[in-house]
Amino acid sequence: xxxxxxxxxxxxxxxxxxxxxxxxxxxxSNPNLYWYRQAAGRGLQLLFYSVGIGQISxxxxxxxxxxxxxxxxxxxxxxxxxxxxxxxxxxxxxxxxAGGGYTxxxxxxxxxx
Amino acid sequence: QKEVEQDPGPxxxxxxxxxxxxxxxxxxxxxxxxxxxxxxxKGPELLMYTYSSGNKEDGRFTAQVDKSSKYISLFIRDxxxxxxxxxxxxxxxxxxxxxxxxxxxxTLQVKP
Numbered sequence: 001x002x003x004x005x006x007x008x009x010x011x012x013x014x015x016x017x018x019x020x021x022x023x024x025x026x027x028x029s030n031p032n033l034y035w036y037r038q039a040a041g042r043g044l045q046l047l048f049y050s051v052g053i054g055q056i057s058x059x060x061x062x063x064x065x066x067x068x069x070x071x072x073x074x075x076x077x078x079x080x081x082x083x084x085x086x087x088x089x090x091x092x093x094x095x096x097x098a099g100g101g102y103t104x105x106x107x108x109x110x111x112x113x
Numbered sequence: 114q115k116e117v118e119q120d121p122g123p124x125x126x127x128x129x130x131x132x133x134x135x136x137x138x139x140x141x142x143x144x145x146x147x148x149x150x151x152x153x154x155k156g157p158e159l160l161m162y163t164y165s166s167g168n169k170e171d172g173r174f175t176a177q178v179d180k181s182s183k184y185i186s187l188f189i190r191d192x193x194x195x196x197x198x199x200x201x202x203x204x205x206x207x208x209x210x211x212x213x214x215x216x217x218x219x220t221l222q223v224k225p
Contacts (some may be wrong), residue, residue: 032211038207043119043217044157044201045115090156094211101147102158102203102213 002027006091006105013112019064019078021108023091026072031093033074034102038088050074051096086112094111116140119202119216128225132189136202139183143214145202148187151199151218160200161187162190163180192223 006023013019025031035047046059048066056066063082067075074091085112092102119136133147145164149157161176162210163169163185169176175188185204189196202216 032209034134034212044215046212049210049212057210088154093155096209096211101159101162102149102157102211104149107154107156109154 002093002103004091004093004103006108008108009106011108011110013061013081013084013110015083016080018077019076019081019085019092019110021076021078021089021110023105024072025043025093028095029071030096031072032096033068034092034094035058035074035076036090036092038090038107040059040087044090048076086110114139116197116214117204117216119204120219121217123220123222125222125224127194127221128194130192130223132187132196132221132223133194134187134189134200134202134219134221136204137183138185138204138214140206141180141183141213142206143161144207145205146176146185147203147205147213148174148176148204149201150216151201158178169183189221190220194223194225197222 003026033050036044038044050068064078090107091105093101117138143157148161150160151157165177166180173190177186191207199218201218202212205213
């Protein structure tokens with residue numbers, strides 16, 4: 001069966017510090033991978049998606065970047081965090097192709113102080 | 114105008130009530146429609162998945178899609194306190210990217 005792992009679960013970082021969130025998927029190959037952010041009381045905002053190794057599409061220009069160094073690994077990074085980067089970050093995967101539902105990871109709650 | 118509109122609630126109902134959650138959308142090209150349930154501080158989980166117009170039933174849950182009105186609904190029968198969560202609608206175009214557009218989410222509380 002397929003599983004998705006996301007870590008860490010909680011993170012408190014000072015303004016200006018770097019960020020690295022990791023997500024890995026098991027039990028499938030060539031998945032579509034996604035990073036979403038959910039601000040308090042708001043919906044899900046798509047940040048990045050990837051349809052293959054090294055292929056990253058950015059939805060929102062901002063202080064973050066993403067990389068996919070391996071087929072089932074997706075990393076969200078920042079060189080210098082801003083207060084506005086605080087939120088709940090969710091990784092998800094879907095089967096390549098039209099209309100697949102997502103499976104989400106358990107999320108990382110990031111607080112920038 | 115947002116592509117997907119969803120009343121954020123909160124919605125509070127007594128146990129056993131029938132709950133109706135709704136979303137409207139503006140892009141008539143959407144073909145895949147989903148409902149996710151998200152418990153507090155957890156990732157969303159896929160609850161219902163429908164393609165094009167029509168109804169789909171799974172236990173106490175029924176998803177309904179009306180493409181002519183650009184309107185989707187989720188009905189919960191015999192609601193339970195364990196149904197208390199945020200419900201997010203989502204939809205996508207036929208595309209290999211699989212990108213989903215989410216509604217804001219409706220927070221539901223079922224009181225015992």
